[in-house]
Amino acid sequence: MTLFGLDLDYVACVVLFCVGLYMLVAKSNLIKKVLGLNVMETSVFAFIVTSGMIDGGQEPIVVAGSAPPYTSPIPHAMVLTGIVVAVSVTAVALALIAQIHAHYGTIEVDELKELP
Amino acid sequence: MTTLGSTLLPWLVALPLVGAALVPIVARHDARRAGGLTFAVALATTALASILVAQLASQGPFSADLGGWTAPYGIELRFDRFAAWTMPLAALFAFVIPFSWRYLDGTLPRERWAPFYALLLLNLGGLLGFSVTGDLFNLFVTMEVVSLSSYALVAVAGRGVAAWAALKYLLLGAVSSLLVLFAVGLLFALTGSLNLADVSARLAAAEPSGAALLALASLAVAFLVKAAVFPLHVWLPDAHAIAPSPVSAVLSGLVVKVGIVGLLRVLQLAAGTGIALEPLNAVLMVLGATAIVMGAFLAIFQDDIKLMLAYSTISNIGYIVLGIGLASPFALIGAFVHVFNHALIKVTLFLAAGAIIHQTGYRTLSDLHGVARRMPQTAAAMAIGAVSIVGLPPTAGFVCKWYIALGAFEADQGGYGFALVFGALFIFVYYVRMLDAFFFRAPVRPEVAAAVEAPWSMRAPVLVLAAACLVLGVLGGIPIGFVEPAVVDLLAALGR
Numbered sequence: 354m355t356l357f358g359l360d361l362d363y364v365a366c367v368v369l370f371c372v373g374l375y376m377l378v379a380k381s382n383l384i385k386k387v388l389g390l391n392v393m394e395t396s397v398f399a400f401i402v403t404s405g406m407i408d409g410g411q412e413p414i415v416v417a418g419s420a421p422p423y424t425s426p427i428p429h430a431m432v433l434t435g436i437v438v439a440v441s442v443t444a445v446a447l448a449l450i451a452q453i454h455a456h457y458g459t460i461e462v463d464e465l466k467e468l469p
Numbered sequence: 470m471t472t473l474g475s476t477l478l479p480w481l482v483a484l485p486l487v488g489a490a491l492v493p494i495v496a497r498h499d500a501r502r503a504g505g506l507t508f509a510v511a512l513a514t515t516a517l518a519s520i521l522v523a524q525l526a527s528q529g530p531f532s533a534d535l536g537g538w539t540a541p542y543g544i545e546l547r548f549d550r551f552a553a554w555t556m557p558l559a560a561l562f563a564f565v566i567p568f569s570w571r572y573l574d575g576t577l578p579r580e581r582w583a584p585f586y587a588l589l590l591l592n593l594g595g596l597l598g599f600s601v602t603g604d605l606f607n608l609f610v611t612m613e614v615v616s617l618s619s620y621a622l623v624a625v626a627g628r629g630v631a632a633w634a635a636l637k638y639l640l641l642g643a644v645s646s647l648l649v650l651f652a653v654g655l656l657f658a659l660t661g662s663l664n665l666a667d668v669s670a671r672l673a674a675a676e677p678s679g680a681a682l683l684a685l686a687s688l689a690v691a692f693l694v695k696a697a698v699f700p701l702h703v704w705l706p707d708a709h710a711i712a713p714s715p716v717s718a719v720l721s722g723l724v725v726k727v728g729i730v731g732l733l734r735v736l737q738l739a740a741g742t743g744i745a746l747e748p749l750n751a752v753l754m755v756l757g758a759t760a761i762v763m764g765a766f767l768a769i770f771q772d773d774i775k776l777m778l779a780y781s782t783i784s785n786i787g788y789i790v791l792g793i794g795l796a797s798p799f800a801l802i803g804a805f806v807h808v809f810n811h812a813l814i815k816v817t818l819f820l821a822a823g824a825i826i827h828q829t830g831y832r833t834l835s836d837l838h839g840v841a842r843r844m845p846q847t848a849a850a851m852a853i854g855a856v857s858i859v860g861l862p863p864t865a866g867f868v869c870k871w872y873i874a875l876g877a878f879e880a881d882q883g884g885y886g887f888a889l890v891f892g893a894l895f896i897f898v899y900y901v902r903m904l905d906a907f908f909f910r911a912p913v914r915p916e917v918a919a920a921v922e923a924p925w926s927m928r929a930p931v932l933v934l935a936a937a938c939l940v941l942g943v944l945g946g947i948p949i950g951f952v953e954p955a956v957v958d959l960l961a962a963l964g965r
Contacts, residue, residue, distance in 0.1 A: 374644075377640065377644070383636065386640060387640075390640065390643055390644070390647075393644070393647055394647060397647055397650055397651045397654065400651065400654060401650075401651075401654035401657075401658075404654060404655075404657070404658035405658075425661075427657065427663075428654065428657065428658075431606055431653070431654065431657070434606070434610060435609075435650055438609075438610070438613045438617075438646075441613075441617055442613075442617065442639065442643050442646075445617060445620055445621060445639060446636060446639050446640075446643075449620075449624055449632045449633075449635050449636040449639065450632075450636065452624065452627070452629060452632035453629055453632045453633050453636065455629070456628065456629025456630075456632065457629050457633075465633060
């Protein structure tokens with residue numbers, strides 16, 4: 354399916370990426386910033402998985418009666434690793450936010466900036 | 470074909486990573502053991518790296534296929550001259566770790582020692598993996614190992630301000646990592662391969678496309694963020710100044726180089742694909758020159774010595790990026806030699822500053838007046854580091870900056886040559902300020918007037934590193950001769 358001559362899947366990924374980027378840049382709440390980062394990550398994962406798909410492709414497991422075309426399995430493996438990395442980044446970010454909250458009592462960037 | 474080099478190469482990355490897992494176990498009952506084990510692992514890794522460099526010198530570049538899957542299907546580790554010239558970075562770790570032994574006393578609670586050393590080893594493993602990998606996706610993974618351990622190391626001192634600096638670093642770092650992942654996905658979709666050399670060959674065989682350009686541009690931007698090139702540097706000063714001094718040394722000297730090595734890999738990838746690199750080079754030149762001047766300018770106004778050193782890193786990264794952008798033989802050689810020389814100088818400076826802060830309890834220039842009277846050796850090492858980073862002969866900084874300046878004139882971009890000299894003047898101003906405060910002012914603080922020299926485990930690494938700054942200045946031809954063939958190959962592939 355296409356939109357303005359572009360693949361709809363890719364357009365959706367770009368939109369999702371921009372939504373995440375907006376949250377990361379514009380939101381003052383640190384948790385929301387991390388959520389924005391997660392949305393961006395998801396959009397990139399979706400893009401990579403989509404790039405391995407082909408119309409009418411089968412799962413890449415060769416059994417009796419299976420025939421090409423197969424979808425590419427490598428993007429899935431990459432995204433799986435990417436998810437592990439993303440989870441680690443989120444975990445570290447949330448731990449840092451917990452420390453910031455324990456120390457300053459706030460997780461709003463505009464309030465943190467006013468502190469000495 | 471199995472050779473000694475290709476057998477040992479995977480261990481170069483595995484050794485620090487396994488060490489990182491072992492440290493918390495060994496240090497379970499006695500936190501002091503963590504430092505010893507970490508030092509042993511760092512020394513073993515350095516020894517392994519020197520064997521590999523010797524192998525490279527005798528029989529040329531070699532690779533190892535992980536898990537028995539041959540390239541381009543499996544993950545390939547590749548040891549070429551660019552990778553080899555980053556190996557001395559591992560040796561710098563072997564200096565940072567003994568320094569940390571006494572530094573952590575009173576700086577970090579005991580229960581955090583083991584995680585601290587484990588994170589340092591993870592960082593080392595990631596850095597080595599990043600330099601030797603020949604696989605795009607592996608490049609992303611090792612970069613994330615480096616980045617995640619760096620975020621945690623910034624926060625390890627544990628106060629709120631450290632967590633805030635680490636989070637700022639993390640948010641920007643994660644976005645740049647995401648750009649790398651996006652580019653890797655895009656390149657895989659375009660070429661169906663993840664092996665760097667294979668991707669480059671397949672891009673060259675295909676028509677130059679907008680998508681390939683987008684992928685290379687994302688990679689370039691991501692690595693510029695990692696390298697903290699002005700104006701993408703905003704995360705750096707706080708993170709580098711607030712981290713414990715050994716960590717600052719590692720971050721400022723080594724971790725920002727991930728971006729530079731990454732940029733060189735982008736150039737290698739783009740070489741021969743028919744994608745015009747002139748726009749990228751023009752951007753790099755402008756950003757580099759701006760970074761040189763702005764980093765040095767901002768450093769002048771800092772009173773905190775570590776913050777000053779952090780801004781000086783931004784300025785020096787500017788030199789390297791300018792050298793890469795100029796893309797003439799002299800400039801590229803200078804830039805690449807500066808990757809290690811800057812690391813050496815900056816580690817010296819940060820460790821010396823750390824020793825002074827540890828012994829006096831003060832970190833601003835105005836408080837540290839007259840510290841050289843009580844800590845003459847450390848202050849002398851700091852002075853050698855300062856002269857080096859300004860780029861005065863006969864020190865390590867002179868060689869590279871001279872080559873980059875020559876490169877500017879060689880590439881017929883004399884204006885940038887002047888920007889470079891101008892930046893060096895700025896840098897000179899703030900280091901003179903520091904030396905003036907340390908050597909020629911009377912102490913204003915009783916703690917400074919009563920300070921004693923740092924213990925030997927801290928002083929020895931600083932003094933040896935300072936001596937190395939002088940030696941590499943006098944024997945500057947050795948690294949240049951080592952890097953030159955690789956630069957010539959790269960330039961030939963780029964069609965110059």
